[in-house]
Amino acid sequence: MKAHQRKLDIKNGCVDLSHGSGGRAMAQLISGLFHSAFGNEWLARGNDQSAFDVAAGRMVMTTDGYVVSPLFFPGGNIGSLAVHGTVNDIAMAGARPLYLSASFIIEEGFRFSDLKMIAESMGEAARAAGVHIITGDTKVVERGKADGLFISTAGVGVVPDGLDLSAEKARVGDRVLISGTLGDHGVAIMSKRQNLAFETEIVSDSASLHDLVAKMVTAGGEGIRLMRDPTRGGLAAALNEIAQQSGLGFRVQEEAIPVKPGVAAACELLGLDPLYVANEGKLVAIVAPEAAAAVLATMRAHPLGCDAADIGEAVADDHHFVQMATSFGGGRIVDWLSGEQLPRIC
Amino acid sequence: MKYADEFRDKEIALGLANAIQSEADPQRPYRFMEFCGGHTHAISRYGLEDMLPKNVRMIHGPGCPVCVLPAGRIDMAIRLAERPEIIFCVYGDLMRVPGSQGASLLKAKAKGADIRMVYSTIDALRIAEENPQRQIVFFAIGFETTTPPTAVMIRLAEKKQLANFSVFCNHVLTPPAMQNILESPDIRNIGRVEIDGFVGPAHVSTIIGTAPYEFFAEEFGKPVVISGFEPLDMMQAILMLVRQGNENRHEVENQYSRAVKRDGNLRAKEEVSDIFELRDQFEWRGLGQVPYSGLKLKRAFAKYDAEARFDMKELRVADNPACECGAILRGVKKPVDCKLFGTVCTPETPIGSCMVSSEGACAAHWTYGRFRDHQQRRAS
Numbered sequence: 001m002k003a004h005q006r007k008l009d010i011k012n013g014c015v016d017l018s019h020g021s022g023g024r025a026m027a028q029l030i031s032g033l034f035h036s037a038f039g040n041e042w043l044a045r046g047n048d049q050s051a052f053d054v055a056a057g058r059m060v061m062t063t064d065g066y067v068v069s070p071l072f073f074p075g076g077n078i079g080s081l082a083v084h085g086t087v088n089d090i091a092m093a094g095a096r097p098l099y100l101s102a103s104f105i106i107e108e109g110f111r112f113s114d115l116k117m118i119a120e121s122m123g124e125a126a127r128a129a130g131v132h133i134i135t136g137d138t139k140v141v142e143r144g145k146a147d148g149l150f151i152s153t154a155g156v157g158v159v160p161d162g163l164d165l166s167a168e169k170a171r172v173g174d175r176v177l178i179s180g181t182l183g184d185h186g187v188a189i190m191s192k193r194q195n196l197a198f199e200t201e202i203v204s205d206s207a208s209l210h211d212l213v214a215k216m217v218t219a220g221g222e223g224i225r226l227m228r229d230p231t232r233g234g235l236a237a238a239l240n241e242i243a244q245q246s247g248l249g250f251r252v253q254e255e256a257i258p259v260k261p262g263v264a265a266a267c268e269l270l271g272l273d274p275l276y277v278a279n280e281g282k283l284v285a286i287v288a289p290e291a292a293a294a295v296l297a298t299m300r301a302h303p304l305g306c307d308a309a310d311i312g313e314a315v316a317d318d319h320h321f322v323q324m325a326t327s328f329g330g331g332r333i334v335d336w337l338s339g340e341q342l343p344r345i346c
Numbered sequence: 347m348k349y350a351d352e353f354r355d356k357e358i359a360l361g362l363a364n365a366i367q368s369e370a371d372p373q374r375p376y377r378f379m380e381f382c383g384g385h386t387h388a389i390s391r392y393g394l395e396d397m398l399p400k401n402v403r404m405i406h407g408p409g410c411p412v413c414v415l416p417a418g419r420i421d422m423a424i425r426l427a428e429r430p431e432i433i434f435c436v437y438g439d440l441m442r443v444p445g446s447q448g449a450s451l452l453k454a455k456a457k458g459a460d461i462r463m464v465y466s467t468i469d470a471l472r473i474a475e476e477n478p479q480r481q482i483v484f485f486a487i488g489f490e491t492t493t494p495p496t497a498v499m500i501r502l503a504e505k506k507q508l509a510n511f512s513v514f515c516n517h518v519l520t521p522p523a524m525q526n527i528l529e530s531p532d533i534r535n536i537g538r539v540e541i542d543g544f545v546g547p548a549h550v551s552t553i554i555g556t557a558p559y560e561f562f563a564e565e566f567g568k569p570v571v572i573s574g575f576e577p578l579d580m581m582q583a584i585l586m587l588v589r590q591g592n593e594n595r596h597e598v599e600n601q602y603s604r605a606v607k608r609d610g611n612l613r614a615k616e617e618v619s620d621i622f623e624l625r626d627q628f629e630w631r632g633l634g635q636v637p638y639s640g641l642k643l644k645r646a647f648a649k650y651d652a653e654a655r656f657d658m659k660e661l662r663v664a665d666n667p668a669c670e671c672g673a674i675l676r677g678v679k680k681p682v683d684c685k686l687f688g689t690v691c692t693p694e695t696p697i698g699s700c701m702v703s704s705e706g707a708c709a710a711h712w713t714y715g716r717f718r719d720h721q722q723r724r725a726s
Contacts, residue, residue, distance in 0.1 A: 265347050273391075321717050328359055328577050330393020332714040338693035338704070 020140025037119035042134035050134035062089040075203030079118035083125035091210035095157035103137040129208040167245035175292035180307040186277035207281030219298035223291025249317025353576030362581040382547035383410035383705025390714035405677030406707030418661035420445035435470040467499035494614040512652040522639035543569040548602035555610030631699035632671035671698035
């Protein structure tokens with residue numbers, strides 16, 4: 001006999017502790033909300049894990065946690081962000097992303113309607129990227145023990161034969177390419193933070209970059225040394241990381257670095273530097289000089305790379321400095337960020 | 347970006363750089379101190395040092411009110427913030443400033459203190475209204491620029507009859523500190539201060555005007571140019587200082603005439619003088635005790651004074667004896683002359699005031715300019 005069960009009241013209901021207890025309520029949440037949002041054959045089997053075929057050659061795997069505040073921001077939400085971020089970590093190896101896992105830690109009292117919106121945008125982002133969310137987990141914690149919702153993901157992908165992107169392949173004279181304007185995601189998030197509401201039309205750049213990467217790899221071949229997505233810590237952190245790993249330095253031109261006027265203005269207002277502000281749909285590529293023009297043209301022909309720019313070059317430097325010629329005519333270092341970037345009082 | 351790009355024009359900058367180059371006498375040094383960290387930040391961020399002749403040197407002064415806040419005042423703030431009944435409201439850049447033994451408000455927050463980062467005084471008042479059962483303390487800090495908003499906040503708290511609101515007052519004044527840089531007992535130990543002029547902080551002067559620096563310029567015979575914070579402002583101010591030097595003048599000149607008047611903002615000054623009075627002494631990190639350089643709430647507003655309300659005891663913490671901040675922010679030494687610089691003292695683990703915030707002399711040199719040390723070493 002089929003037990004009577006009340007439907008999830010998506011419009012007015014909220015998550016309570018029973019939805020993480022492993023009982024019927026949890027099963028209902030998973031099947032009623034997540035499965036319908038992610039819908040695929042692997043999840044439909046309802047196992048604790050999902051088996052999938054392994055391609056020949058090299059695979060990549062990544063894991064990431066999403067604790068963004070606020071959960072909804074102009075241009076996306078924590079769900080789409082989780083998919084884009086994980087897909088991009090895989091894509092930066094030049095790999096084709098295949099499967100994702102998603103683990104949810106939900107605070108008691110979180111509204112079903114918000115959860116549904118987040119799950120649906122995850123499903124949508126995954127479908128758009130051609131990846132499948134094939135396994136997951138749901139935990140509910142007491143009120144006050146999580147900031148609404150945290151998402152952890154893992155992802156796997158497969159690298160095309162013969163491709164091996166790595167920082168140690170960078171050489172003096174290589175060009176530094178960036179796929180578009182900096183700081184859009186960070187400023188979009190800040191514009192919605194409590195206490196910091198300012199009017200802006202800037203939306204997050206959150207996007208999956210694997211298609212752009214695939215086209216760049218086709219255009220640049222072995223000329224592409226490595227790629228990195230400049231997320232937390234922005235372009236500054238990405239270039240310093242690459243400088244340390246490659247044993248080189250970088251010299252970039254401030255004038256060549258694309259920043260939207262709205263982002264520049266918000267940063268000006270808050271005393272922040274766009275070079276350190278997070279991005280979620282941009283990449284930095286270190287490319288051999290002879291391949292740079294073709295790769296750049298390919299990037300610009302792609303909707304996610306239309307503002308791509310050649311911003312500088314790799315140089316020999318024992319100190320692994322990232323130096324910048326300022327648009328004003330002087331020079332400076334673009335150093336690692338010290339702690340969190342905090343607004344200044346003066 | 348309207349109202350910003352106009353002050354960052356490369357061609358005009360090159361014109362000013364050429365004017366400085368041609369007018370600065372190569373036979374003499376020009377040592378100008380920019381008092382304010384906002385100027386230091388502009389110099390570093392735009393790489394202005396590269397555009398000046400070798401004999402025109404910028405000396406990075408005390409920096410910002412955050413950098414010069416002594417460790418003892420941070421310790422006092424932490425003790426206050428740790429009290430369970432208190433919600434402690436602070437500006438973001440105070441969170442990482444070290445107190446004694448590596449303590450900071452950021453660490454106190456991690457241990458459970460209810461510390462909220464705010465972006466304006468109004469945010470603190472709103473928190474007080476929303477939490478009538480808690481005590482809300484606002485960490486008031488800043489030069490003359492941020493003092494009027496604190497005064498307005500106290501007026502509003504009074505109007506709203508907020509009984510759960512008070513201010514931990516750390517407002518400081520620039521002219522007494524400038525005087526201390528040139529004339530204090532420490533100079534006997536540090537050595538001769540060689541400063542040929544000051545770039546005065548424009549934001550401060552939007553409130554107090556240029557007049558307070560006139561006595562100062564006459565008394566010490568040093569030219570002062572009140573300058574804005576855009577790179578072109580700085581370059582123009584440096585040119586004005588070079589000209590004063592060449593003409594043996596020592597006057598107060600106003601480069602930031604688009605916002606600064608001789609008498610400043612009368613209304614703001616009135617608000618401040620209604621609510622605040624001078625402290626006899628106030629300690630500055632790196633400068634020590636500076637007479638009449640800090641403000642406290644007048645007795646009539648004692649109920650909004652956290653130091654009185656919570657019976658706070660003044661805490662003093664001795665600076666690291668190896669720290670050369672006192673000499674660096676007087677221009678007697680450079681950051682690299684300090685043996686702590688870049689070894690134990692870095693932006694991640696700041697020891698002295700010059701490294702505390704990104705606007706301090708050492709932090710700015712470490713973060714933006716230290717490649718020049720390596721270039722110079724290679725050249726020599």
